[in-house]
Amino acid sequence: MGAASDPFGRSPALSPSPPSSQTLSRKTVSRRIPASTIRRLSHYLRSLEDIEVEGRETVSSEELADRGQTTAAQVRKDLSHFGSFGKRGLGYRVDELRGRLRQILGVDRLWKVALIGAGRIGSALFDYPAFASRGYECVAIVDADPTKVGAQWGVLRIRHPDELETLIGGLGIELIILAVPAQAAQQIADRAVGVGIKGILNFAPIRLKVPAHVAVEDVNLVMQLEALSFAITQRGGV
Amino acid sequence: MGAASDPFGRSPALSPSPPSSQTLSRKTVSRRIPASTIRRLSHYLRSLEDIEVEGRETVSSEELADRGQTTAAQVRKDLSHFGSFGKRGLGYRVDELRGRLRQILGVDRLWKVALIGAGRIGSALFDYPAFASRGYECVAIVDADPTKVGAQWGVLRIRHPDELETLIGGLGIELIILAVPAQAAQQIADRAVGVGIKGILNFAPIRLKVPAHVAVEDVNLVMQLEALSFAITQRGGV
DNA sequence: TTGTGTGAATCCCTTCACAGCG
């Protein structure tokens, strides 16, 4: 199974396998990081960017907590997994913490992404500004529909699935966004894994089977809608 | 804060407020259901539909577990929150369990949904077959862009945000899909809450502030991409 | 005998509370 992701609800924690030496100058990242911590780090990063725009230079764990619907203790505990970034009595330097979080989350570099599936979802995601702003760059588009193959999207031309391996290998693609029908998803994933893909953002409503070194994040909007209708239904009596 | 959702990482459990009498003939649903249980129920439902297509009449907790990347004990525990649906020595009747799950998740009826924001994401979601198959029907589209207002999408015409309250009230809309820019999201949410909306599927990367009786589910693709790059980055040493 | 339903045990995440540094 994929390392990241909650294929749904499982995965209590991500294990950053080898503590390994690394750019991050911190206390040998403690073995197991809760998946929820990572999600929160992502929010802290966003908050820090907002705060930076507001011109502030330091933040307290409490303010970060308020903006993220957590507690100050949780913020500190989350950060403590990776080191000590704050100054007692003062708080955190906004720009410094932002940089640290970018390192930790791995968004201090460019990621080459392939978009597999140029349907409705695919087209919404292609060139999605939020992705680009975090260094995720779509460098290939693949679709099986013969009427789409060859079409020009921005600077890219839609490729035939036969070219999948060539594209991934040739362009140094590490992540794929899988936005194909459920029946096709596993097969595409297998092929991508075969040529060394490292992570999959999966929109197909199935749990992909991939080796442990491949990370998978599932996007399941129906599930989320069902979580809403459950909450609403339970609440009211019927 | 909204009842459902994990504005990110928090919300360990959803509380089905009043145990209340209800259609479901089960042992007065035990006070607190883990959010992860609900996510899994959603998967079980999907698996059951697949199994039904395959023509099987019963399933064991073990098979359900295999298809959903959980354990048999977890499946039984999840279901036990709502009653005893299986037969010892046999398993679960596929059609019966499917019906129960549909009741529990609240998808045994139609939900009227408004799509707020007719941009890339909105257009990908409009008429999304997976939504319709679960009884979520889009009955209104709203967008602030003057060049879009009035445009015809299928049987619907895009409406001006001024009409938001009228539409929600007049059409009996209970859920909104919020696919507008971050700056506009809170304001729209407030207005929708003001006219009695019950749930929000939120694509804006902010934590909406809503009263406790309103459910919110956040969709945050950047966060998921960051979870991938974190997992990948940690794994390899750099 | 098979596979469910469930208390008990375990594990992990969050919260608490405070020592300690700036």
Added chain:
DNA sequence: CGCTGTGAAGGGATTCACACAA
């Protein structure tokens, strides 16, 4: 004095193990 960093406590969710029903 203020606010971080963190061991310890607490609370939930998952896993275990088995009694029991079909």
